[in-house]
Amino acid sequence: MRVGAALLALSLALPLAGCGKAPWNDPYPAGEGLTNTLYASFSERPKHLDPVRSYSADEYAFLAQVYEPPLQYQLLLRPYQLAPLSATQVPVAHFIDAQGQALPDTAPAGQIAYSDYLIHVRPGVRFQPHPAFARDGSGAPRYHRLTASDLRGINRLADFPDTGTRELTAADFAHQIKRLAAPWLHSPIAGVMQEHILGFRELGERLAAADTLDPVARVQALREARLDGVEVVDPLTLRIRVIGKYPQFVYWLAMPFFAPMPWEAELFYAQPGMQERNIVLDWYPVGTGPFMLTENNPNLRMVLSRNPNFWGETFPTQGMPGDAAAGLLKDAGRPMPFVDRAIYSLEKEDIPRWNKFVQGYYDSSGISSDAFDQAVRIGGDGGPSLTDEMKSRGIALLTSVETSISYLGFNMLDPVVGGYTEQARLLRRAISIAVDYEEFVSIFANGRGLIAQGPLPPGISGYREGEGGINPYVYQWQDGRPVRRGIEEARALMAQAGYPGGRDAKTGRALSINYEAVATGPDDKSRLAWMRKQFDKLGIELVIRSTDYNRFQEKMQNGTGQVYMWGWNADYPDPENFLFLLYGPNSKAEHQGENASNYDNPEFNALFDRMKYMEDGPARQAVVDQMMAIARRDAPWLWGFYPKGFSLHHQWLFNANPNKMANNTLKYRRVDPVLRDRLRREWNPPILWPLWGLLGLGLVLVLPALWMVRRRERSTAL
Numbered sequence: 001m002r003v004g005a006a007l008l009a010l011s012l013a014l015p016l017a018g019c020g021k022a023p024w025n026d027p028y029p030a031g032e033g034l035t036n037t038l039y040a041s042f043s044e045r046p047k048h049l050d051p052v053r054s055y056s057a058d059e060y061a062f063l064a065q066v067y068e069p070p071l072q073y074q075l076l077l078r079p080y081q082l083a084p085l086s087a088t089q090v091p092v093a094h095f096i097d098a099q100g101q102a103l104p105d106t107a108p109a110g111q112i113a114y115s116d117y118l119i120h121v122r123p124g125v126r127f128q129p130h131p132a133f134a135r136d137g138s139g140a141p142r143y144h145r146l147t148a149s150d151l152r153g154i155n156r157l158a159d160f161p162d163t164g165t166r167e168l169t170a171a172d173f174a175h176q177i178k179r180l181a182a183p184w185l186h187s188p189i190a191g192v193m194q195e196h197i198l199g200f201r202e203l204g205e206r207l208a209a210a211d212t213l214d215p216v217a218r219v220q221a222l223r224e225a226r227l228d229g230v231e232v233v234d235p236l237t238l239r240i241r242v243i244g245k246y247p248q249f250v251y252w253l254a255m256p257f258f259a260p261m262p263w264e265a266e267l268f269y270a271q272p273g274m275q276e277r278n279i280v281l282d283w284y285p286v287g288t289g290p291f292m293l294t295e296n297n298p299n300l301r302m303v304l305s306r307n308p309n310f311w312g313e314t315f316p317t318q319g320m321p322g323d324a325a326a327g328l329l330k331d332a333g334r335p336m337p338f339v340d341r342a343i344y345s346l347e348k349e350d351i352p353r354w355n356k357f358v359q360g361y362y363d364s365s366g367i368s369s370d371a372f373d374q375a376v377r378i379g380g381d382g383g384p385s386l387t388d389e390m391k392s393r394g395i396a397l398l399t400s401v402e403t404s405i406s407y408l409g410f411n412m413l414d415p416v417v418g419g420y421t422e423q424a425r426l427l428r429r430a431i432s433i434a435v436d437y438e439e440f441v442s443i444f445a446n447g448r449g450l451i452a453q454g455p456l457p458p459g460i461s462g463y464r465e466g467e468g469g470i471n472p473y474v475y476q477w478q479d480g481r482p483v484r485r486g487i488e489e490a491r492a493l494m495a496q497a498g499y500p501g502g503r504d505a506k507t508g509r510a511l512s513i514n515y516e517a518v519a520t521g522p523d524d525k526s527r528l529a530w531m532r533k534q535f536d537k538l539g540i541e542l543v544i545r546s547t548d549y550n551r552f553q554e555k556m557q558n559g560t561g562q563v564y565m566w567g568w569n570a571d572y573p574d575p576e577n578f579l580f581l582l583y584g585p586n587s588k589a590e591h592q593g594e595n596a597s598n599y600d601n602p603e604f605n606a607l608f609d610r611m612k613y614m615e616d617g618p619a620r621q622a623v624v625d626q627m628m629a630i631a632r633r634d635a636p637w638l639w640g641f642y643p644k645g646f647s648l649h650h651q652w653l654f655n656a657n658p659n660k661m662a663n664n665t666l667k668y669r670r671v672d673p674v675l676r677d678r679l680r681r682e683w684n685p686p687i688l689w690p691l692w693g694l695l696g697l698g699l700v701l702v703l704p705a706l707w708m709v710r711r712r713e714r715s716t717a718l
Contacts, residue, residue, distance in 0.1 A: 022680075022681075023680060023681060023684035023685070023686070024684070024686050025359065025684055026361070026680070026684070027345070027356065027361055028343075028361070033673065033676060033677045033680060034673050034674065034677050035340065035341070035673060036338075036339050036340040036341070036671065036673055037339060037340065037341045037342070037343055037671070037673070038339045038341070038342040038343070038363055038653075038666070038669055038671055039342075039343055039345070039361060039362050039363050040342060040343070040344050040345075040362060040363065040364065041344060041345050041346070041347040041353050041356075041362055042058065042061065042302065042344045042345075042346060042347070043058075043346070043347060043348055043353075044058055045298035045299075046058055046059040046061075046062055046063075046298065046302075047059065048282055049062060049063055049066075049281070049282050049283060049284075049285045049293070049296075050185075050281045050282045050285070051063060051067050051176070051256035051257055051259045051261070051285075052176070052179045052180055052182075052185045052187045052257065052261075053185065053186060053187060053188065053282070054256060055188045055189070057663075060256065060663040061344075061663070062285075062293060062302060062304065062344075063256050063285060063663075064256060064289075064663035064664040065289055065290065065291040065304055065342075065664055065666045065667070066128075066285045066286075066287035066289045066291060066292055066293060066304075067256050067259035067260075067285065067287040067288075067289055068085050068086040068125075068259060068260070068287060068288050068289045068664075069085060069086065069253055069254055069255060069256060069257075069258045069259045069260075070084070070085060070086055070087035070091075070119050070121075070173070070253045070254075070258060071083065071084060071085055071087060071090060071250065071253045071254040072084075072085040072254055072662060072664060073254060073573075073659060073661045073662040074316060074318065075316050075657065075659055075662065075665070075668060076316060076318065076319035076320055076323050076328060076329075076657060076659075077318060077319070077320065078320055078458075078459050079459050079460060079461045079463070079573065080403075080459050080460070080573035080659075080660075080661045082250060082251070082253075082254060083316075084122070085254075085313075085664075086121065086122055086125060086168065086259075086260065086288060087119050087120055087121060087122060087253075088120045088121070088122050089120060090250060091117040091118055091119055091120075091250065091253070092117075093115040093116065093117055093242075093245070093247065093249075094115070094116040094117075094118070095107050095111075095112045095114070095115055095116075095245065096112070096113055096114040096115075096116060097111055097112065097113050098113040109244070109245045109613040112244055112245045113243075113244065114198065114241050114242065114243060114244070115241070115242040115244070115245055115246060115249070116239055116240070116241050116242075117239070117240045117241075117242065117249065117250070117253075118233075118237065118238075118239050119170070119173065119237070119238040119239075119240065119253075120236060120237055121168060121169065121170050121173070121235075121236040121237065121238065122168070122311065123167075123236055124167065124311060125167065125168040125288050125311045126165045126166065126167055126168065126288065126309040126311070127165050127166060127168065127262060127286060127287070127288050127309065128165065128286065128287060128288070128289075128292040128307045128308075128309055129163035129164070129165055129292075129308065129309065130163055130164070130165070130265065130268075130286050131143045131157065131160035131162060131163055131164075131268065132144075132164075132262065132264040132265040132267070132268035132269075132286065133163065133164030133165050133166055133262075133264055134160070134162040134163055134164040135164055141264065142162055142164075143160060143162075143268060144264070144267060144268065144271075146271050146272075146273065146274075148272075148273060151273045151274075151277070154277065154279070155277055156277070156279065157279055157284045158294075165309050166262070166264075168260055168288055169232075169235045169236065170232045170233070170234070170235060170236055170237055170238040171232050171235075171263075172260035172261060172262050172263075173238050173258065173260045174227070174230050174231075174232050174238060175222065175223070175260075175261050175262070175263050175266075176257075176258065176259060176260055176261035177197070177227065177230050177240070177258065178203065178222050178225055178227050178230070179222060179261060179266075180193055180200075180257060181193070181200050181203045181204040181207060181227070182204070182207050182210075182218070182222060183204055183207060183208050183211055184210075184211050184218065187257070189252075189257055190204065195243070196242050196243055196246050196249060197227070197229040197230070197240065197241070197242060197243070198228050198229030198241040198242070198243055199226075199227050199228030199229045199230075200227065200229060202228070203225060203226075203227050203228075206225065207221065207222070207225060210222075215270035215271075215275075216267065216270045216271060216272075218270070219263065219266050219267045219270050220267075222263075222266075223263055228241070229241040229242070229243075245613045247574075247612075247613060247614070247615060248572060248574050248576055248577070248612075251571075251572030251573070251574060252572070254572075254661075256663075259287065260287075260288065261286075262286065265281065265286040266281065269281045269284075283296055284296065287307075288307075288309075288310075288311070289307060289310070289664070289667075290306065290307055290310045290313070290336060290337040290666070290667040291304040291305060291306060291307055291337065291342065291666060291667070292304070292305060292307045298346065299346060300345070300346055301343055301344060301345045301346060302343075302344040303341060303342070303343050303344070304341065304342040304344075304666065305340065305341050306337060306339075306340050306341070310337070312335045312336075313335070313336050313667070314333050314334060314335050314336065315331040315332055315333060315334050315335075315336055315655075315668065316329075316332065317329065317332040317333055323657075327654075328655065328657055330654070331654070331655060331668075331670065336667040336668065337666065337667040337668075337669075338655075338667075338668075338669060338670035338671075339666075339669060339670065339671055342666055345362075350368040350370055350371070351370065351371075353365065354368065354370075354371045354374075357648070358393075358683075359680070359683060359684055360650060360676065360679055360680040360683055360684070361680070363649060363650055363652070363653045363669075363671060363676075364647060364648060364649040364650070364653055364656060365647065365648050365649075366645075366646070366647055366648075367646045367647070367648065369446065372446045373387075374387065374389065375387060375390055375397075375648060376390075376397065376446070376646065378442070378446070378447040384397065384399060384447060384646065385397070390648070393650070393651075393679075393683070394650065394651035394679075395648050395649070395650060395651070396648065396649055396650075396651065396656075397646065397647075397648055398646070398647045398648070398649065398656060398657070398658055399448075399644055399645065399646055399647075400644065400645050400658040400660060401450050401457055401458045401459065401642050401643075401644055401645075401660075402457065402569075402642060402643045402644065402645055402660055403457050403459055403460060403569070403570035403573060403660045403661060404457065404567060404568060404569040404570060404642065404643055405452055405455060405457055405567060405568055405578070405639070405640060405641070405642055406449075406565070406566075406567040406640045406641055406642075406643060407452065407455075407565070407566065407567065407568075407637045407638065407639055407640035408435060408563065408564070408565050408637065408638035408640055409563070409564050409565070409566060409596055409597040409636065409637050409638075410428055410562070410563055410597055410635070410636055410637070410638075411559060411561050411562055411563070411564070411597060411598060412597050412598045412599045412600065412636055413559050413589060413598045414561075414562045416511075416513065416562065417431075417513060417562050417563060418598075420601070420634065423496075423497045423498055424497075425633065425634060425635060426493045426494075426496050426497035427493075427494070427497040427499065428634075428635035428636075428638075429473050429474070429490075429493055429635050430490040430491070430493035430494045430497065430538055431490075431535070431538065431540075431638060432471075432473065432474045432635055432638045432639075433474050433484065433485050433486075433487070433489060433490035433493070434487060434490045434534055434535065434537045434538050435531075435534040435535075435638055436484065436534060437449075437451055437452075437638075437640055437641055438451060438484065439530075440530065440641070441641050443530065444526075444527055444530075445641070445643070445644075447644075448643060448644040448645075448646055449641035449642065449643050449644055450641060450642045450644060451482070451639075451641050452639035452640050452641050452642055453469055453470050453471045453475065453482065453632075453639060454469070454471060454628045454631065454632060454639055455578045455579060455581060455582065455628075455631065455637070455639065456575055456578050456579075456624075456628070457570070457578075457642040458642065459573060459660065459661075460570065460573050460574070460575055460577075460578065461573070461574065461575060461616045461620075461621075462575035462620070462621060462624035462628075464625070470482045471632045471639060472632070473632055473633065473635065474639075487537055490537070490538060491538060494538050494539070499511050499538075499539075499540075501539045502538050502539015502540050502541075503539065510539065510540075510541055511539070511540045511541065512540070512541040512542075512543055513535065513540055513541070513542055513543065513562050513563055514543045514545050514561065514562045514563065515528075515531060515542050515543065515544050515545065515562070515563045515564070516545055516547070516552060516555055516556075516561035516562070516563065516564040517531075517544055517545065517546045517547070517552075517564075517565070518546075518547065518548065518549050518552045518565075519544075519546040519547075524546070528544050528546070531544075532544065542563075545561075552564070556588055556589075556596050557588060557589065557592070558589060559588070559589025559590070559598055564596070565640075566596055567640075568581060568594075570660075570661070572661075573661050575611070575624050576608075576611070576612045579608055579611070579624070579627060580593075580594065580595070580608070580612075581594055581595055581596070582595060582597070582599045582604060582608075582631055582636060582637075583595055583604075583605060583608045584599065584600030584601065584602070584604070584605045585605065587599075587600060597636040597637060599631075599634070599636035601630060601634060603630055604627055604630045604631065604634075607623055607626055607627045607630075608627065610623055611623045611624060611627065645658060645660070650676070650679075651675070651679075652671055652672040652673070652675040652676040652679070653669065653670075653671055654669070654670040654671070654672075655668045655669055655670055656669065
């Protein structure tokens with residue numbers, strides 16, 4: 001009868017199984033769902049968390065919440081605008097001539113020998129609690145002279161019992177800039193800064209002698225080193241001297257490379273025995289930001305917790321028209337951050353990540369190709385909307401145009417598709433009309449793209465909306481929108497170019513063009529077939545020359561290709577960062593630059609040299625407009641499209657407005673944990689029918705046996 005009793009107990013237990021405090025599939029500890037915590041995921045371990053080396057979006061997701069460079073991007077304003085962060089204001093350049101005399105703001109670039117940027121550090125900002133700042137009873141650093149016995153039992157940063165803090169100073173910024181020049185730290189922007197910060201190159205050369213020193217001695221060498229272009233004027237003022245005129249320098253001040261670094265932290269991590277325990281700056285960052293990294297277990301999860309020393313930044317009060325009505329300014333003026341913790345769980349596969357989002361266990365999510373049809377529908381007008389399933393859960397869709405471009409380029413050095421004759425321009429225009437990028441975006445990008453009318457994406461100063469911003473050689477403005485010109489017009493242009501029906505009018509031979517494609521797998525076949533079809537509309541034979549990315553780069557470097565597809569992501573939101581891709585002296589084949597089409601128009605070059613030194617305003621806009629008109633006329637690119645970012649967030653997540661230039665956006669996020677907990681329960685009820693089925697099957701199998709046992713017992717008794 002023991003089996004029967006067990007089944008009875010199971011049958012009584014099952015109805016109670018769903019009465020627990022959390023759904024059965026909840027991946028988090030019981031009760032955690034009601035905490036003021038944001039839940040997200042990551043797919044790869046961040047390689048570098050030292051701001052001197054980090055240059056990757058997956059690293060910035062953590063790094064930018066901990067460190068505070070002088071500047072940041074305003075959350076809501078477009079075009080993207082700089083705003084103060086650890087500095088009190090956005091610095092303005094002061095110009096100096098070769099004799100050291102001040103120049104007016106209107107001075108020609110040729111007269112400017114140096115540009116001085118005065119950074120006023122925000123007073124009262126303190127570093128996060130950290131052992132590097134701990135002091136003993138005499139006021140001396142407690143953990144700066146660690147011995148092997150001191151490190152016994154120490155395996156992680158949290159094992160140090162004491163922490164401390166101190167106020168941020170201008171010297172912390174100066175120390176970090178010198179770190180950028182240190183050859184043993186291998187900063188990816190060291191080469192760029194050599195061209196701009198006075199004395200930076202010379203400092204790197206002098207520090208090369210310290211490369212053989214032990215880590216502690218290197219820190220001391222950095223502290224003692226002098227950098228001519230960086231001066232600590234007073235404890236809260238720093239002067240940076242830039243060679244010549246370089247208005248784009250202020251954008252670098254919004255990147256983690258220029259975040260302050262306390263020498264105490266670098267010295268703390270440099271001590272013997274720390275590297276072996278992985279107690280290093282690349283693993284445990286030290287900043288003044290709203291969060292600090294309190295758990296770094298990249299094989300499981302990463303945890304950012306509120307910095308108790310944060311200075312109390314408030315939510316911005318300015319937005320674009322319509323932002324207030326959309327609820328994006330409800331938190332205006334409130335102190336940040338709004339969440340106490342952010343837990344990032346490792347998810348290497350798209351499907352588990354997506355399922356957990358739908359179940360409510362992640363607060364927001366991107367949309368993979370596999371899940372796109374489940375989440376989004378593309379309407380007849382090409383606009384995206386959520387599916388009924390997503391709407392029923394109150395999920396919101398956010399779309400934003402990336403500060404990047406994907407384009408089809410022509411090699412201007414090529415005798416067929418290149419050159420600056422009218423016939424060459426007509427050929428490129430014909431191809432530009434024929435290659436239907438609207439169809440490409442629909443088929444291969446799930447509609448996630450805005451057709452480009454030039455090299456500047458929306459959000460970048462110089463970009464024009466509406467009829468004034470279209471490429472008139474490829475589009476016409478009809479009914480309030482750009483409409484691609486017809487294929488018959490493209491064929492007529494082919495005839496004018498000397499290729500009627502796609503054949504050379506002189507030789508009668510069919511026009512053949514080589515396409516340099518990065519394609520190594522079967523998934524690329526449909527895309528290449530589509531591209532061949534576009535050229536076939538004009539009678540052009542497109543020869544696909546597939547290769548891997550390394551070989552493709554070699555071809556671009558040598559200038560041996562004809563037509564290719566490539567892209568560019570913005571380093572900073574300035575037209576210079578895109579238009580330099582068409583600047584002649586930046587030619588890839590001739591000058592090893594980023595101008596892969598090797599476009600070299602003297603008029604465009606002269607305007608670029610003028611534009612890059614100008615401040616934003618009507619005068620600069622007029623110059624950009626001239627450059628755009630020249631580039632559209634010459635057509636060195638088929639302008640392609642600006643990728644669109646699609647993201648989803650649950651109804652309990654607020655202030656999720658995307659900003660493609662800002663990385664420090666966690667502080668703006670707010671959650672409603674009570675609503676989240678209730679909806680998680682509603683969406684994840686326990687599924688009991690398999691257990692009831694198992695119980696029924698058990699009864700079917702066991703009851704006859706029990707009946708036989710009982711009958712035998714009675715027979716024996718008789």
